[in-house]
Amino acid sequence: DAKTTQPPSMDCAEGRAANLPCNHSTISGNEYVYWYRQIHSQGPQYIIHGLKNNETNEMASLIITEDRKSSTLILPHATLRDTAVYYCIVRASYNQGGKLIFGQGTELSVKP
Amino acid sequence: NAGVTQTPKFQVLKTGQSMTLQCAQDMNHEYMSWYRQDPGMGLRLIHYSVGAGITDQGEVPNGYNVSRSTTEDFPLRLLSAAPSQTSVYFCASSYFLQAAGGYGYTFGSGTRLTVV
Numbered sequence: 159d160a161k162t163t164q165p166p167s168m169d170c171a172e173g174r175a176a177n178l179p180c181n182h183s184t185i186s187g188n189e190y191v192y193w194y195r196q197i198h199s200q201g202p203q204y205i206i207h208g209l210k211n212n213e214t215n216e217m218a219s220l221i222i223t224e225d226r227k228s229s230t231l232i233l234p235h236a237t238l239r240d241t242a243v244y245y246c247i248v249r250a251s252y253n254q255g256g257k258l259i260f261g262q263g264t265e266l267s268v269k270p
Numbered sequence: 271n272a273g274v275t276q277t278p279k280f281q282v283l284k285t286g287q288s289m290t291l292q293c294a295q296d297m298n299h300e301y302m303s304w305y306r307q308d309p310g311m312g313l314r315l316i317h318y319s320v321g322a323g324i325t326d327q328g329e330v331p332n333g334y335n336v337s338r339s340t341t342e343d344f345p346l347r348l349l350s351a352a353p354s355q356t357s358v359y360f361c362a363s364s365y366f367l368q369a370a371g372g373y374g375y376t377f378g379s380g381t382r383l384t385v386v
Contacts, residue, residue, distance in 0.1 A: 190372060192372050192373065199379075199380070200377070200379060200380070201274075201360045201362065201377025201378055201379060201380060202313065202360075202362075202375070202377055203377070204373050204374065204375055207372060207373055245312060247372070249372060251371060251372070252370050252371065253370055253372065254320070254370055255315075255318055255326060255328070256301050256303060256318060256320075256364065256366075256369030256370055256372075256375075257315050257318075257328065257329075258313070258315070258372065258375075259312075259329075260312025260313045260314070261312050262310070262311065262312055263312060
């Protein structure tokens with residue numbers, strides 16, 4: 159599975175868009191980009207995933223660059239409840255073991 | 271639906287003691303797994319199961335045993351607790367195809383274990 163690099167921490171003002179970057183320069187053709195978040199003391203929560211096209215769901219948008227070497231998770235209108243550690247994970251689309259490799263993630267603080 | 275239930279929420283053990291962390295789900299998920307999370311780090315996979323009677327090792331299986339006699343339950347056993355096993359343990363479940371596809375997990379709220 160490709161390695162990812164994320165900034166350790168970011169701040170965002172409440173109501174503004176939060177843009178969380180992830181670098182995955184060694185990603186291979188069959189690997190997807192997944193985003194999870196972990197609110198303090200809780201288990202991780204799935205947010206979104208994608209291969210090469212931009213994806214959007216009710217929680218967030220995922221923008222993947224054309225060369226697929228980096229991506230950005232966008233929370234369009236951040237709230238205080240979005241304060242969490244966000245993990246970018248790259249792995250093959252099918253893994254029988256269901257394995258997710260979590261790095262250290264980005265700690266997002268949404269401030270009033 | 272209760273989701274994924276982990277018990278106990280907190281536990282203190284002495285070195286060498288054994289114990290079982292319980293995990294139960296009521297969503298009829300085929301896939302269940304155990305992760306540990308150490309301070310300031312991401313989660314690491316200990317063991318997983320793709321169905322009753324089937325288990326396999328993850329990244330950090332040493333010192334832990336699992337079994338899956340029913341779809342609902344996936345207990346994690348610490349054979350002889352060591353201080354290095356002080357951690358927060360999370361259980362997760364999913365439908366098999368969603369787990370294989372990397373999404374659709376439901377995580378429990380965790381068990382905070384301290385070994386002294």
